[in-house]
Amino acid sequence: MNGHFLSREINNEPAKFRRLLNKLNKEVDFINIEKAVELISSGKATEVKKTLLAFTFDDGFDDCYYSLAPVLEEYGINACFFINPNFVAGSKEYIKNFVINTVSTPNKRPMDWEQITNLKDRGFVIGSHTKDHVRLSELDDHDIKCQVEDSKYIIEKKLGIKCEYFAWPYGQFKDITEKALIIVEEHHKYVFSGCDYKNYFSYEGKVFNRRHFEACWSFNELKYFLSFTRKY
Template identity: 30%
Template sequence: MSDVLVLCYHAVSPSWPAPMSIAPDAFERQLRFLVRRGYRAATVAEALSDPPAPRTVAITFDDAYRSVLELARPILDRLGMPASVYVPTAWAGRDAPMSWPGIDQWVGGPHEHELRCMTWEELTGLADHGWEVGSHTRSHPRLPELDDAALDGELAGSRTDCESGLGRECQSLAYPYGAVDRRVVAAAQRAGYRHAVTLPRGLHRPEPLHWPRVGIYHVDGEARWRWRMKISPLARRIRASGPWESVDGVRRRLVGAEG
């Protein structure tokens, strides 16, 4: 059976001290470590449906920060690695900094420019380059808190936005904050997604519309042992053995911790 490792990053910056931002040199060091371990990179759609190697890694970025284009892409290009980026479609191309609970404390400060979202043109350029561009909903809400109509609007609506913005099919979704329950998974299926990724603090058993990612944060760029422990196949198997139902408890603990 293939080892499929799905990593979740957000922004890449040499100076932004936010938990969801990682320094470019640490990011490159992490990728080179994966290459040395024999991992081959694929998009989420490829990795989950037809992994190209016994060890496959999908590098994902939530929120579509411009720094992914400016700082992460050159590093990934040097290593010949594609990636997947998840865009909150209502923010694509807007001049205003992205803002929601978890990142809004950076609005108005010296790092505000880090909150810029890519444009559809930039995202299309990434898709043309072999990257996958998926949905991160329209407005980045906590999906389990929405009623059915609003839930369908966020999921089906953002999928339509992606398809019209990119001119290609949108197959993948990342749940904002990793917040998800059975009703949200059913809505993602209804909206036509084939793959959807979560962000649990622990891991859980993978399902196509409920696939756990390993979140990589600022601190993981500084402490190499933390990073190695997080991606170790054995550690991941142990962490994934818990019951599905524990995920909601994990999600509650994550409130305010992610952008």
């Protein structure tokens, strides 16, 4: 499951997410994102009888640090947070433009590098979401490389880790090209979309598909989407 925020407002109260996970935990088993990727990559996911659920969150809002990560830790699991380095370190003007015009969440704020480092140290996975949350399908090869390679470099330098996870912004197939996907794959081991959730993979096994949700959604909404059988 892939989300972005706790709510569209400035709201760091985690109680709603905790209630959602409490209800979900009676229906599914939560697992770490690394375990989910391993099961899907190996083809063993179909051998598991019970529904397993792992989480990712895009864009790097500070909800991830204050609200989402602490609740996930209560259940003994992590998540992958896909971040945009220029949003993390942006000026007030950049951040304002990002939340209003780029991702349409005008009340949100980014995590800073200290918070992201803390999450990494606590066992959460940090992935790349390009430098500026751009549509790769609208860029030429040079700009794609800048967005992909520079984002990975910054994350690795700041956190002292190898950045192997990548999710392209907006997440639909129209938002990436096959050439852009080749560039992404040259630099990342795991690539994630935000669509086609009834299938584990797309692009002949190159892309992990995720189901969109938000931490403020109702239990019944998630239960409906989880009722579908996924296919390889």
